[in-house]
Amino acid sequence: MIERIWSGRSPLWLLLLPFSWLYGLISNGIRLSYQLGWRRVWRASVPVVVVGNLTAGGNGKTPVVIWLVEALQRQGLRVGVVSRGYGGKADRYPLLLDEATTTAAAGDEPVLIYQRTHAPVAVSPGRSEAVQALQARGDIDVIVTDDGLQHYALARDIEIVVVDGVRRFGNGWWLPAGPMRERAGRLASVDAVIVNGGEVQGTEIAMRLQPGQAVNLHTGQSKPLTELPQIVAMAGIGHPPRFFSTLKQQGVTPIKEVAFADHQAYSEAELRALTSAEQALIMTEKDAVKCRQFAAENWWYLPVDADIPAQAAAELLDKIKALVK
Template identity: 65%
Template sequence: MIARIWSGESPLWRLLLPLSWLYGLVSGAIRLAYRLGLKKAWRAPVPVVVVGNLTAGGNGKTPVVIWLVEQLQQRGLRVGVVSRGYGGKAAQYPLLLNAQTTPAEAGDEPVLIVQRTGAPVAVSPVRRDAVEAILAQHPVQLIITDDGLQHYRLARDKEIVVIDGVRRFGNGWWLPAGPMRERASRLKTVDAVITNGGVAKAGEIPMRLRPGLATNLRSGERRAVSELSNVVAMAGIGHPPRFFATLAECGVTPQQTVALADHQALTRTDVQALVKPGQTLVMTEKDAVKCRSFAQDNWWYLPVDAMLEGEQVEKLLQELLTLAR
């Protein structure tokens, strides 16, 4: 229903317009207060790069963060990552992640970033605290924030926005009548726009998500996902249909697809109930970090990597390297 309202297919969005106007008024006033200096943003002693979005829901932002970290690491840069830690609840904040940190504590995305990149990652509702926690223990040269475009309390040196190239901005209205956290005109003020799927417009960096080999959660065995049979597909991400479409592109027609809420907590009982004898469960890598501790032999995940194209990609990376050195 939310997808139909935000896309404009359902006329119910009109009923939510008063709340959207209020949302827009409040968020605009907050941003204006920082622009006018009425509120002061904290500036870190190292450059800060925000990777965020203008809309609610999954746009492929975390794969972009992972891609950026890996690209900069390959070029010799020491990078740290901070996040709000949605879906997790730590005993105290800031929380600096380690190999034993669970998604229940830090959220699924920060744990995934640590596992994929090995970079220092800290979570806190106050991004400044997370930045200081990293700097206290790691000599990083640059901080990337996973989300936080609207967290103006943290000053930033570069802003990168990831948009869904298929859904774009829906009906264009603020939450809750539409998907927008800020209006599309905000794109004029950011440093780079990365378009995940669809057709990138002039000035945008095209991106696609490339699936890797399916990986067994228990054994670590890897094989083409098309070799798996009797598949049940599970996705607890911001936009589950994207994962199901990826499976279809790989030649997999699931017997059942299960769309879960983004950051939804998962238990052994809940996940086991999705699969009947003889079936194979295939999930996203983000779901896998929450299921690994109680995984079964027939559970697999499909990792994806962000692939960015065009001349602007190297230009963006060089700008970040120059910023940090």
């Protein structure tokens, strides 16, 4: 239903317009208060790169964060990552992740980024506190923030927006009548727009999510997706249909598709009930970080990597490197 409302296919969005106007008034007022100096903006001593989005729901932001961190690491830079840690509840903040940190404490996306990149990751609702915790280590050249485009209390040097190239901006309205956190005109002030799938427009950078082999949560074994037995697919991400579509593009048609809420906390019992022993449960890597400790032998995940054209990638990386002292 929410997809129909946000796309404009359901007239119910008209009933929500007054709430959207209020949302827009508040969000624009907050941004203006920082621009005019009425609220304090904190600036780090190293460059800060924000990777965010204008819409609610999954756009492919986390794969872009992972790609950017790994690309900067290959350039010899020491990268730290900060996140709000949505879906997690730590005993104290800021929280510096380590191998024992759970998704219950830090949230699923920070744990995924930490496990994939091995970069220092700090979580805090106040992102400046997370940045300070990383800077206290003394070995950080650049900070990448996972989301936080609308967190204007933290000064940023580069802004990157990730856009779902298929859904784009729906009906274009602020939440809740539409999917927008900020209106599309905000793109004119950012440094780069990366479009996940669909068609690019103007100076936008094309990006595709490139799936790897399926990985077994229990053993770590990898094999082609097409070699798995009958597949039941599940996804607890911002836009589950994208994951199910990816499976079909890889030549696999699940016998059942199960969509969960984004950042859902899973129980062993509810996931074991989805398959029989002869079937394979396939999930996203973001889901897998929450399930690995109680995984069954027939549970698999599909890792994906952001694929960005070499020239556009080089230009973006050069812009970031030029800020590092």
